[in-house]
Amino acid sequence: MRLSFKIEGGDFTQAGQASSEVKKVLKQLGIDAKTIKNIVIALYEAEVNIVAHAYRGTIDVEIDDKKITIRLTDEGPGIPDIEMAMKEGFSTASKKVREMGFGAGMGLPNIKKNTDLMDIKSTVGVGTELIMVNYF
Amino acid sequence: MKVSELVNELGLKVFSGEKGLDNEITGGYVSDLLSDVMGNARDGQVWITLQVHQNVMAIASLKDMAAIILVKGLEPNENTLQHSNNENIPILGTGLSTFEISGKLYELLNR
Ligand SMILES: Nc1ncnc2c1ncn2[C@@H]1O[C@H](COP(=O)(O)OP(=O)(O)O)[C@@H](O)[C@H]1O
Ligand SMILES: [Mg+2]
Numbered sequence: 001m002r003l004s005f006k007i008e009g010g011d012f013t014q015a016g017q018a019s020s021e022v023k024k025v026l027k028q029l030g031i032d033a034k035t036i037k038n039i040v041i042a043l044y045e046a047e048v049n050i051v052a053h054a055y056r057g058t059i060d061v062e063i064d065d066k067k068i069t070i071r072l073t074d075e076g077p078g079i080p081d082i083e084m085a086m087k088e089g090f091s092t093a094s095k096k097v098r099e100m101g102f103g104a105g106m107g108l109p110n111i112k113k114n115t116d117l118m119d120i121k122s123t124v125g126v127g128t129e130l131i132m133v134n135y136f
Numbered sequence: 137m138k139v140s141e142l143v144n145e146l147g148l149k150v151f152s153g154e155k156g157l158d159n160e161i162t163g164g165y166v167s168d169l170l171s172d173v174m175g176n177a178r179d180g181q182v183w184i185t186l187q188v189h190q191n192v193m194a195i196a197s198l199k200d201m202a203a204i205i206l207v208k209g210l211e212p213n214e215n216t217l218q219h220s221n222n223e224n225i226p227i228l229g230t231g232l233s234t235f236e237i238s239g240k241l242y243e244l245l246n247r
Contacts, residue, residue, distance in 0.1 A: 013215065016194030023198065040198050041174055048170075101187045106171035113175070 001025070003061040007050045009076065012100065015051045018059050019044040022070075029063070031136055038114040039134050043070060045107040046130055050074045052097050054127065067116075067135045078124040085120075086112065137161050137245065139203045139226055142182065145244055146230065146237070148205065152217040153226035159202040164241045166234060170195055177201060184238055188212050193219035193227075201225060205241075207234045 003025065005018040019040050026036045043059075050057035054076025062069045079085045086108050093103025112118050117133040140157040143150055150157070162180030167173050168187055177183060179200040185192060186207050193216050196204055203226040206212060212220070212227050220227045230237050 012189070012191055015191055016198060019198055020194070044174055044195070044198055045171065100189060100191065101168050101170040101185075102191075104169045104171045106169070106175060110171055110175045 001063045003059075003063075005059040005061075007047060007057045007059065007074075009051060009053075009055040009057070009074075012051055015048050016044055018047055018061075022061055022068075025063070026068070035134060035136055039068060039070075042111045042114040042118075042132050042134070045110045046070070046072050046132065048102060049107055049130075050076070052093055052102055053077070057127075065136070067133055070132045072130045072132075073127065074129075075127045078126055078128055079120070079122040080124050082120050082122060139182075139228075142203070142241075142244070143226075143228060146240055149229040151206075151212055151220070151227040151229055153203070153220035153224055155221075156203065156224035156226045159225070161202045161245070163245060164238065165201075166238050174199070182241065184234055184241070186210055186234065188216060190216040190219050192216060193223065193225065196225050197223040203228055205230060205237060207232060207237055 022043055023040050054074035057072055057074030060071045084090055088109045089105040091103045091105035097103045115132040116135050119131045122128040139159045161182055165177040165181045166184045168185050173195055177199050180202050182203050183201050184205045188210050205228045207230060209231045
């Protein structure tokens with residue numbers, strides 16, 4: 001099964017819509033509650049990162065009987081130092097974004113904690129690709 | 137304890153999500169950092185916060201939280217209210233500070 005979503009940078013009103021849709025689908029498929037929780041946390045953070053840090057992006061979700069693979073690609077500034085970005089507390093979020101309660105620098109660490117596989121590739125000035133896999 | 141009992145016991149204002157007043161409460165979570173709530177809050181908790189924008193509802197719904205309490209007389213944004221009504225997760229309000237309402241909620245849930 002495949003699902004696909006588009007995200008606009010800066011539009012916080014949309015943040016969470018893909019996560020909510022994927023959560024519904026996984027529930028219908030009878031995936032266990034703990035696994036759904038992990039996936040929802042990771043996907044929400046990944047969605048918010050596109051909204052907060054990139055210009056626009058796409059989410060492609062593929063579900064089979066063993067796993068869910070989520071690929072997020074964006075056009076954006078890219079991440080110059082991924083190792084640094086993965087550190088708890090590191091954030092380049094704007095003041096406005098931080099005032100909303102985002103930008104704690106916990107997003108990528110939360111994604112790492114809640115997925116079985118996580119892979120980020122990024123090109124500065126072009127964009128970022130994040131792949132996350134959770135096994136059922 | 138149900139959300140409706142909490143409303144009565146703590147004299148909270150109900151802004152929206154009345155259909156969720158029967159939601160069962162398992163505990164509380166206090167944070168204004170959305171990633172912290174996303175990562176660490178649990179099903180059925182009541183979330184105490186000063187954030188009033190609609191992402192708060194998105195998170196409360198993704199996390200299956202029982203209700204939200206806004207502190208210090210803050211009021212939710214219009215689209216936050218709508219989202220709350222759609223998801224049946226009540227948004228409640230108090231004039232008290234985060235410290236005071238958290239203490240009261242803790243005492244009530246551990247009585
Ligand atoms: N899709 C992205 N495009 C560009 N930069 C990103 C992206 N995702 C993450 N980053 C960078 O990595 C940092 C850390 O991300 P994260 O841990 O989610 O924290 P936060 O989003 O709270 O800043 C961000 O502040 C940003 O600099
Ligand atoms: Mg983030």
